[in-house]
Amino acid sequence: MYPSAAPAGCPPYNSKNGHGNGLYPLPQAFLQHHQQLAEAPRNIANTNFHGRTLPAGPSDIPLYDWKPSPSTPPGPHASALANGRKRHSGDHSPYNLKRQHFSSPVPHYGSPPAVGSSPSVSRPGPRETQSTLIQHSQPLSPQPSAPRMPPLWGENPRSSLQAYAKDKLSGQMVELFEACQQQSTDLERKELCRAQLQREIQRLFPLVRLYLAGSSLSGFGSRNSDADLCLVIQAAPVDQRNDAVYVLSLIQQLFYRLSYIERPQLIRAKVPILKFRDKVSGVEFDLNVNNTVGIRNTFLLRSYAYAERRVRPIILVVKRWARHHRINDASKGTLSSYTLVLMVLHYLQTLPEPVIPSLQNEYPECFSPSMDIHRVPEGPRDIPPYSSSNQASLGELLLGFLKYYTSVFRWDKQVISVREAKALPKSNSLEWRDKFICVEEPFDGTNTARAVHEKVKFDAIKAQFAESWQMLQLRKDLNFILPIRNTIQR
Numbered sequence: 001m002y003p004s005a006a007p008a009g010c011p012p013y014n015s016k017n018g019h020g021n022g023l024y025p026l027p028q029a030f031l032q033h034h035q036q037l038a039e040a041p042r043n044i045a046n047t048n049f050h051g052r053t054l055p056a057g058p059s060d061i062p063l064y065d066w067k068p069s070p071s072t073p074p075g076p077h078a079s080a081l082a083n084g085r086k087r088h089s090g091d092h093s094p095y096n097l098k099r100q101h102f103s104s105p106v107p108h109y110g111s112p113p114a115v116g117s118s119p120s121v122s123r124p125g126p127r128e129t130q131s132t133l134i135q136h137s138q139p140l141s142p143q144p145s146a147p148r149m150p151p152l153w154g155e156n157p158r159s160s161l162q163a164y165a166k167d168k169l170s171g172q173m174v175e176l177f178e179a180c181q182q183q184s185t186d187l188e189r190k191e192l193c194r195a196q197l198q199r200e201i202q203r204l205f206p207l208v209r210l211y212l213a214g215s216s217l218s219g220f221g222s223r224n225s226d227a228d229l230c231l232v233i234q235a236a237p238v239d240q241r242n243d244a245v246y247v248l249s250l251i252q253q254l255f256y257r258l259s260y261i262e263r264p265q266l267i268r269a270k271v272p273i274l275k276f277r278d279k280v281s282g283v284e285f286d287l288n289v290n291n292t293v294g295i296r297n298t299f300l301l302r303s304y305a306y307a308e309r310r311v312r313p314i315i316l317v318v319k320r321w322a323r324h325h326r327i328n329d330a331s332k333g334t335l336s337s338y339t340l341v342l343m344v345l346h347y348l349q350t351l352p353e354p355v356i357p358s359l360q361n362e363y364p365e366c367f368s369p370s371m372d373i374h375r376v377p378e379g380p381r382d383i384p385p386y387s388s389s390n391q392a393s394l395g396e397l398l399l400g401f402l403k404y405y406t407s408v409f410r411w412d413k414q415v416i417s418v419r420e421a422k423a424l425p426k427s428n429s430l431e432w433r434d435k436f437i438c439v440e441e442p443f444d445g446t447n448t449a450r451a452v453h454e455k456v457k458f459d460a461i462k463a464q465f466a467e468s469w470q471m472l473q474l475r476k477d478l479n480f481i482l483p484i485r486n487t488i489q490r
């Protein structure tokens with residue numbers, strides 16, 4: 001089945017045994033198309049599972065990351081209005097640099113070679129280390145370094161946040177954020193591993209493309225964040241129960257032969273993943289196949305992260321607070337980190353003077369659910385920063401967040417919607433019926449909080465919001481709800 005798989009670390013597939021793990025057989029048509037993919041270097045007709053040609057030329061696939069903005073500010077007469085809304089002008093705001101396109105003026109991701117092409121990379125032995133491979137292989141882009149997580153629009157992050165950190169609580173939030181936020185070196189290590197793994201996987205599936213997604217790229221990651229990878233193997237959806245598991249099982253066998261990868265574990269879930277650890281960087285990775293909504297929401301969240309300078313600090317503090325109180329683990333029936341991020345964004349959108357707008361409403365062409373997935377990273381590149389008339393401090397926003405979900409938001413009657421920047425009435429549809437917490441996924445409309453399915457867990461979450469709000473309102477000291485020193489040390 002896979003004549004090129006054995007040299008890469010995978011035994012040839014035996015069609016008599018079905019999937020190869022004894023669980024279920026795969027359709028013969030599916031296997032035949034995989035045969036074409038595996039033999040793509042020797043096959044002119046490179047097709048995907050459904051026989052449709054995937055984009056292969058550089059004109060079809062844009063750069064993986066966005067270009068840095070100019071380092072010079074606009075002229076003194078630059079317009080302070082954009083799309084009818086007030087923006088920062090050069091006369092009264094230090095944020096007068098042109099919007100940075102989510103990368104600082106340092107080397108950034110370039111474009112990998114055209115998928116399906118044959119880059120001049122030497123074929124290493126199965127036991128070569130990652131560092132050796134990177135050193136002796138031609139990089140996937142002219143600039144192999146990952147983009148650094150930039151200061152907000154090219155300025156000093158500390159000075160930019162001090163205007164919102166005049167009180168003790170806000171200062172503590174800034175301290176925690178600066179100590180725990182993901183550093184540029186953290187992102188670079190993840191990108192180096194992503195680039196090398198893409199080279200390895202393309203030996204099995206020459207037409208695929210591997211994307212870094214999740215908090216590592218959205219701007220909401222911390223120093224110890226895991227990394228999410230999405231393997232885009234075709235334009236059409238993939239059968240997650242069968243085909244995705246089969247592809248991941250082949251990649252698992254490949255990873256067993258890579259000395260810099262350890263503990264590759266296949267997790268069969270609604271969206272199956274391959275969990276593994278990169279020994280060189282120490283980063284834990286979760287790899288999925290064609291869960292492309294994760295790529296779309298990564299770049300949506302990244303746009304929110306850099307739309308307003310207070311967004312990232314308050315989200316990092318909320319995630320650390322939730323983890324400390326054990327309400328941030330979807331596998332144990334509480335809130336996922338993604339759900340917490342959406343909850344914070346929703347709160348910031350629904351204030352009398354919003355801190356952020358709905359980017360999907362204001363820039364629908366940048367976040368179209370039908371946009372080709374390879375063009376998604378380019379979609380929101382020119383969205384300018386948002387200028388909010390709300391000048392609340394970070395501490396005031398944190399208190400307001402806890403109060404909102406304690407006494408304002410109606411859990412039994414409302415759905416959190418970042419897409420609409422408001423709370424929607426809870427319908428009787430299957431997605432929302434009998435659910436304790438309803439948080440709309442901005443692209444596919446599913447409930448991101450569906451893991452909270454036990455009343456005891458729901459009650460614990462509500463109780464923690466109420467207890468922390470009352471304590472913080474009384475003490476105005478972050479240590480009473482989240483030990484700062486211990487959190488930073490961990």
